[in-house]
Amino acid sequence: xxxxxxxxxxxxxxxxxxxxxxxxxxxxxxxxxxxxxxxxxxxxxxxxxxxxxxxxxxxxxxxxxxxxxxxxxxxxxxxxxxxxxxxxxxxxxxxxxxxxxxxxxxxxxxxxxxxxxxxxxxxxxxxxxxxxxxxxxxxxxxxxxxxxxxxxxxxxxxxxxxxxx
Amino acid sequence: xxxxxxxxxxxxxxxxxxxxxxxxxxxxxxxxxxxxxxxxxxxxxxxxxxxxxxxxxxxxxxxxxxxxxxxxxxxxxxxxxxxxxxxxxxxxxxxxxxxxxxxxxxxxxxxxxxxxxxxxxxxxxxxxxxxxxxxxxxxxxxxxxxxxxxxxxxxxxxxxxxxxxxxxxxxxxxxxxxxxxxxxxxxxxxxxxxxxxxxxxxxxxxxxxxxxxxxxxxxxxxxxxxxxxxxxxxxxxxxxxxxxxxxxxxxxxxxxxxxxxxxxxxxxxxxxxxxxxxxxxxxxxxxxxxxxxxxxxxxxxxxxxxxxxxxxxxxxxxxxxxxxxxxxxxxxxxxxxxxxxxxxxxxxxxxxxxxxxxxxxxxxxxxxxxxxxxxxxxxxxxxxxxxxxxxxxxxxxxxxxxxxxxxxxxxxxxxxxxxxxxxxxxxxxxxxxxxxxxxxxxxxxxxxxxxxxxxxxxxxxxxxxxxxxxxxxxxxxxxxxxxxxxxxxxxxxxxxxxxxxxxxxxxxxx
Amino acid sequence: xxxxxxxxxxxxxxxxxxxxxxxxxxxxxxxxxxxxxxxxxxxxxxxxxxxxxxxxxxxxxxxxxxxxxxxxxxxxxxxxxxxxxxxxxxxxxxxxxxxxxxxxxxxxxxxxxxxxxxxxxxxxxxxxxxxxxxxxxxxxxxxxxxxxxxxxxxxxxxxxxxxxxxxxxxxxxxxxxxxxxxxxxxxxxxxxx
Numbered sequence: 001x002x003x004x005x006x007x008x009x010x011x012x013x014x015x016x017x018x019x020x021x022x023x024x025x026x027x028x029x030x031x032x033x034x035x036x037x038x039x040x041x042x043x044x045x046x047x048x049x050x051x052x053x054x055x056x057x058x059x060x061x062x063x064x065x066x067x068x069x070x071x072x073x074x075x076x077x078x079x080x081x082x083x084x085x086x087x088x089x090x091x092x093x094x095x096x097x098x099x100x101x102x103x104x105x106x107x108x109x110x111x112x113x114x115x116x117x118x119x120x121x122x123x124x125x126x127x128x129x130x131x132x133x134x135x136x137x138x139x140x141x142x143x144x145x146x147x148x149x150x151x152x153x154x155x156x157x158x159x160x161x162x163x164x165x
Numbered sequence: 166x167x168x169x170x171x172x173x174x175x176x177x178x179x180x181x182x183x184x185x186x187x188x189x190x191x192x193x194x195x196x197x198x199x200x201x202x203x204x205x206x207x208x209x210x211x212x213x214x215x216x217x218x219x220x221x222x223x224x225x226x227x228x229x230x231x232x233x234x235x236x237x238x239x240x241x242x243x244x245x246x247x248x249x250x251x252x253x254x255x256x257x258x259x260x261x262x263x264x265x266x267x268x269x270x271x272x273x274x275x276x277x278x279x280x281x282x283x284x285x286x287x288x289x290x291x292x293x294x295x296x297x298x299x300x301x302x303x304x305x306x307x308x309x310x311x312x313x314x315x316x317x318x319x320x321x322x323x324x325x326x327x328x329x330x331x332x333x334x335x336x337x338x339x340x341x342x343x344x345x346x347x348x349x350x351x352x353x354x355x356x357x358x359x360x361x362x363x364x365x366x367x368x369x370x371x372x373x374x375x376x377x378x379x380x381x382x383x384x385x386x387x388x389x390x391x392x393x394x395x396x397x398x399x400x401x402x403x404x405x406x407x408x409x410x411x412x413x414x415x416x417x418x419x420x421x422x423x424x425x426x427x428x429x430x431x432x433x434x435x436x437x438x439x440x441x442x443x444x445x446x447x448x449x450x451x452x453x454x455x456x457x458x459x460x461x462x463x464x465x466x467x468x469x470x471x472x473x474x475x476x477x478x479x480x481x482x483x484x485x486x487x488x489x490x491x492x493x494x495x496x497x498x499x500x501x502x503x504x505x506x507x508x509x510x511x512x513x514x515x516x517x518x519x520x521x522x523x524x525x526x527x528x529x530x531x532x533x534x535x536x537x538x539x540x541x542x543x544x545x546x547x548x549x550x551x552x553x554x555x556x557x558x559x560x561x562x563x564x565x566x567x568x569x570x571x572x573x574x575x576x577x578x579x580x581x582x583x584x585x586x587x588x589x590x591x592x593x594x595x596x597x598x599x600x601x602x603x604x605x606x607x608x609x610x611x612x613x614x615x616x617x618x619x620x621x622x623x624x625x626x627x628x629x630x631x632x633x634x635x636x637x638x639x640x641x642x643x644x645x646x647x648x649x650x651x652x653x654x655x656x657x658x659x660x661x662x663x664x665x666x667x668x669x670x671x672x673x674x675x
Numbered sequence: 676x677x678x679x680x681x682x683x684x685x686x687x688x689x690x691x692x693x694x695x696x697x698x699x700x701x702x703x704x705x706x707x708x709x710x711x712x713x714x715x716x717x718x719x720x721x722x723x724x725x726x727x728x729x730x731x732x733x734x735x736x737x738x739x740x741x742x743x744x745x746x747x748x749x750x751x752x753x754x755x756x757x758x759x760x761x762x763x764x765x766x767x768x769x770x771x772x773x774x775x776x777x778x779x780x781x782x783x784x785x786x787x788x789x790x791x792x793x794x795x796x797x798x799x800x801x802x803x804x805x806x807x808x809x810x811x812x813x814x815x816x817x818x819x820x821x822x823x824x825x826x827x828x829x830x831x832x833x834x835x836x837x838x839x840x841x842x843x844x845x846x847x848x849x850x851x852x853x854x855x856x857x858x859x860x861x862x863x864x865x866x867x868x
Contacts (some may be wrong), residue, residue: 004744010752011734015758022762033773042610043618054619062776077564087712087777102610125620126627144617147790537837559835 034062040081042073045124046146048098053124071099072150073145098147104160105143106150110135112157119149119158168380168397172535173415175548178403179582183375184501185339187468188461193343194471197485201250202271203513204230204241205257209305211237216269223250225278225527227452230269233300237316239473239516240303244454244474247273251466258498258512260311261631262505268513271476288447292319295362302446303453303516308341308436310409311517314443317428317435324363325431328416328439329356329370331379332400332407335500338520340457341437345372345379348441355440357392358447363433368395370437371412375402402503404579411432411549423576441446458514460486464493464523473514479521480510494529502581536589544593549577554583554593561600568606574604604643620632680698682803686814689865692790693822694856699790703823704848706781713827715774716781717820719763723785724794724819727752728812731795732805752776752795753786760786790819822859826852 038058049070050058051057060066061082069083069091076093083090108119108128115133120126127143138149140163150158218224224243231241248271255268289295299628300315308330329352332339345352352370360368370387372380380397387395398416400406413432421427427434438456445451456506458473466487469589473482477504479496483489497504500520514521552573560568577597584594692698699720706716731752739745764782767775775782785791794815796810829851838847 004747005740007738007742007744008747008750008754011738012754015754019758019761019765026765030835034777036773038618041614041619043614045617045621054618084709085773085777087709087779092576102613121628124624125623127620142617142620144613559832563835 034058034087037082039149040085041071041077043103044073044102044144046147046148048072069094070097073102102145104145104162105140105163106138106158107161108136109157109159110133110139112155114155116154118152118154121146122152124148166384166395166397168384168399170399171415175403175406175411175415176402176551177547177582178405179547179586181336181404184336188339188459188470189342191469193347193457194469197471197473198273198275198277199474199477199481200247200273201478202244202273203255203478204269204476205515206231206241206267208311208515209239211235214238214241216252218249220249220251224249224271226277236296236300236319237313238300239305239313240301242452242454243271243304244476245273246278247271248275256512257515258507258518258675260517275509279454286542292362295426304439304442304446305516307438307442307456309517309519314439317433318362320428320433322429324365324433326367326369327360327363327365328432328434329437330407330412330434331370331372332412332436334373334404334407337461337522338459338500340377340470340519341540342379344441344457345437346382346439349382351441351444352387352437355389355444357390358443359435359440369398369416371398371400371416371554373400373402392605405549408578408580429614453516458518459520462523463521463525463528464490466490475514475516477514479512479514482514483510483523492526494524494526497524528604535591538589538591541588543586546569549580549582550578552576558593558596561596566604569600569604574600634668679807682807682810683814686811686823687818689862691818691822691859693819694859698793699788699819702781702784702788703777706778707823707827707830710824710827710831712777713823716778717823719767719778719782720785720819720858721816722763723759724791724816725809725812727756727791728794728798729809731755732798736804748799752792756791757786790815825855
């Protein structure tokens with residue numbers, strides 16, 4: 001009885017020691033999960049998921065803090081791909097978050113633009129060109145439809161139009 | 166002229182019943198002039214032409230009615246004499262489908278009056294000018310792809326071989342066969358002209374084995390020309406050996422990458438009809454005004470091949486061939502494998518219109534019910550592009566774009582072999598055609614997202630750099646002000662001193 | 676040498692732990708949705724099986740039998756298996772965080788995988804040498820990984836297939852596994868063990 005207890009306890013302690021050792025000795029791994037998750041997102045930085053950009057959202061998914069259905073421009077397709085990558089069930093897209101859509105681009109109405117330049121620094125991909133006191137314009141080929149510039153225009157001269165128009 | 170059989174066997178493909186006996190039984194019908202001409206401004210792959218006539222103008226046969234600017238384009242000519250009725254948008258058949266495009270509509274006067282014999286500008290020696298003449302002569306690929314010949318012959322990669330395509334493997338179509346039988350010398354002449362333009366070391370005429378009269382005629386014309394570099398390749402009667410890429414691979418052993426044209430690896434393919442049109446342009450100064458069209462099917466009274474003026478409404482062509490007979494199910498433009506159904510017979514024959522099948526109800530399959538894939542694997546065996554349609558179907562139906570990429574969806578030539586052979590009647594070609602659209606969109610989005618990410622990274626770097634620069638600038642400014650303060654004081658004192666000196670000097674003066 | 680090969684073939688195919696002895700069904704059904712995950716799971720279980728069978732053999736022959744503590748076999752083996760699983764989890768976490776994420780809960784569950792305990796116990800009752808015991812564990816791992824990958828491949832195909840509503844999901848997976856099991860019965864008598 002005593003021998004049995006001693007042997008088991010000794011075994012347990014010995015194994016614990018081995019585990020602690022290996023934990024210390026093995027190098028900490030990099031985290032390619034976040035990179036893989038980010039590569040599946042549309043990366044237009046619209047922030048409609050509630051995070052400051054696509055990479056913070058990817059990090060939150062990797063850490064298990066955010067659900068995978070929070071990206072409106074990515075749509076159901078992105079939810080499905082994320083679910084497949086992470087081995088989870090695909091959930092329905094959260095439609096309350098926003099409507100950012102890559103099929104639409106921003107367009108500045110040149111009659112109303114006052115050249116205040118407030119929209120230029122907001123664009124995450126620098127798709128708006130213009131300097132102070134000049135009429136600004138959106139480079140449609142670069143615009144991602146993230147809708148971040150819309151709220152910053154004081155004369156409300158930015159619209160969303162279909163990309164192929 | 167050397168006749169040989171290539172040792173490479175074609176991959177995949179099917180032996181199909183030809184249905185060509187009726188249309189080759191008589192010679193080409195010539196002299197047909199329609200009542201109306203509908204000339205599309207764009208009947209080629211490339212930018213549209215610009216009209217140079219207006220409604221009310223009288224035009225003569227061979228007169229330019231629309232000019233082309235780029236080499237990847239071709240002018241349009243009046244196929245017969247008449248008056249321009251209007252210039253408006255019409256539905257016109259194109260390579261894969263019907264599309265709406267601007268057309269010049271001409272009411273013919275039946276006189277078929279040609280342009281007066283002009284100065285007869287000689288065929289130039291300079292290759293640049295030759296290509297411009299080809300463009301202005303309206304010559305495009307008459308095999309169905311309507312690729313502007315001027316652009317093709319002006320290809321920059323040195324040409325290893327010129328291949329003249331007389332294979333015509335698709336059922337029902339026989340226009341190339343009869344052209345070879347009746348105009349072999351013209352075709353050989355055109356081929357040699359092309360060979361000279363390209364400086365190609367070799368010229369191979371490829372003809373399918375089931376056309377013995379055509380082979381005979383071409384051999385005779387080839388021998389008469391005396392050119393030693395001419396060869397005739399005898400091709401097995403399998404569909405789709407006449408496809409450009411399949412033919413190049415069979416004759417040369419080189420596989421054309423799906424993202425490139427054969428001309429980019431040094432092989433130029435031209436249809437026999439295109440060669441003949443070039444011959445007529447160079448020797449008689451006549452632009453592309455007509456082409457041979459096969460009218461076939463049990464639904465037309467007299468199936469035959471007709472030398473048809475470009476722009477002839479299909480209904481009039483069928484009328485010329487004796488009109489409709491019995492219960493007609495549909496009108497197909499093209500062959501039975503890659504052709505498509507037309508919504509009405511008011512559309513014109515364009516430069517690419519090679520065949521009209523007036524299909525009777527008895528000729529068309531009525532049962533289209535699709536059943537489950539039984540994994541028989543026939544589709545993979547039949548595919549000439551060495552793809553696996555079974556896997557592609559699975560990927561297409563589950564929208565798995567990575568898998569579509571992996572299994573090579575973009576290499577599909579839409580020949581229809583897998584579709585025809587499938588025992589479960591799954592509409593494979595249609596699925597792949599639709600999947601290609603979705604796949605192209607996915608690829609664009611993928612590239613767009615990657616580029617967007619790059620732009621965002623650069624945007625962030627720029628902001629950080631600006632912030633740093635702003636801070637540096639401020640630091641520098643502070644520094645200048647400090648040192649300048651001392652120097653500034655000295656400068657101020659020196660200026661005050663100078664002012665005092667001047668004032669005292671002036672005072673002294675006074 | 677030939678005997679060792681027979682041990683592996685026997686453990687992997689003839690007496691396949693999943694399809695013939697019906698052990699370890701939980702990770703078999705749980706981690707077989709995607710081939711990538713299945714291969715990872717097979718690898719992880721393989722690692723556990725081999726180390727656990729080796730170490731438990733040593734514990735058995737060096738500690739338990741000499742001290743006449745055979746009655747503690749079960750407890751000791753569970754301890755060893757738990758440690759082996761923990762080691763494997765550490766390694767996956769450090770070397771492939773993605774695999775760790777994909778396998779998720781199933782790595783710790785290897786501890787309760789009856790196949791692992793089964794291998795350990797069968798080794799001790801069969802009186803093998805250390806090398807044979809290790810090979811037996813390796814063979815079991817190979818067999819487990821093999822059938823896991825096979826079922827994952829079939830399940831991926833079943834997803835695109837037209838399965839009747841009542842059979843979709845796990846039902847068709849179990850039926851497929853059953854048919855695979857029938858197929859593996861064909862190995863009977865292949866190797867006399």
